Every structure is written in structure tokens, then in C-alpha cells.
Amino acid sequence: MRPNHGASLFGAMTETTEIAIEPRRVAEWLADDPSLQLVDVREPYEREAGHIADTRHIELNKLSAEAATLQRDRPVVFYCRVGARSTMAAQALRAAGFEAYSMQGGLMRWAGEGRPLSPQDGYVADH
Secondary structure, rough: OOOOOHHHHOOOOOOHHEEEEEEHHHHHHHHHHHEEEEEEEEOHHHHHOOOOOOOOOOHHHHHHHHHHHHOEEEEEEEEEEHHHHHHHHHHHHHHHHOOOOEEEEEHHHHHHOOOEOOOOOOOOOOO
């Protein structure tokens, strides 16, 4: 279930808005396609505290070196704590020709809306 990119949905919104995808949509997309490339761009200590299960971890500062390990022909959704770092990651990958998105509100919003974190007692670490 890819996001709808129709003009009626976004109208005259900015590129940053078009990159953003709500956590609810990410959860639906994952349910429809468990192989969705969902990438955590936070620091290792943040990931260890809590993350979305079965997601990949590529620190933001290592993304350019690791970009070739992502499947260019499949969409990728990035997430971080609140959405700033993941937006930078999505913008960079879009510039490189990927279909890339940033989870709006980050892991704070994901967890705040009651979605699970891994490990079971996981939490969103301060940055």
C-alpha cells in the first residue's frame, strides 16, 4: 500500500510534506509488505533502547556509504526520534533516485500512538 501521490492529496504542499508519511500508513504498509525497507537512522544507543522490530539500522552519518546496500527498485522509509534526521535521509536518497520517505513524528509518534517497540520493554531514548 504505497502512499497516494495524487495532486488532490498533496495539492501545492512542499517537498518536505510529500516526503513525510504518517506512522499509521507505515504500519499499514508493513502489514501489506513485511519486506518494506524501513530504516532506523538513529545512533546505536537510541536503537538499543527501542526500535521497530525487524527494521534495518543505518546511522545517518553512515548512510552515504551504505546507500548502495538498499534496494533502489523498492521504496524505503526512514525513521528517527522525531523526524528531522529521517527527513534529511529521505531527501538525500530521493536526490540519488530512490523512492524515499520519512516517518512523520518519528519513533516518538509511533510509540505515542501505541505501536510496539522492540525489545518488549523498549522505549524512545533521548537524543
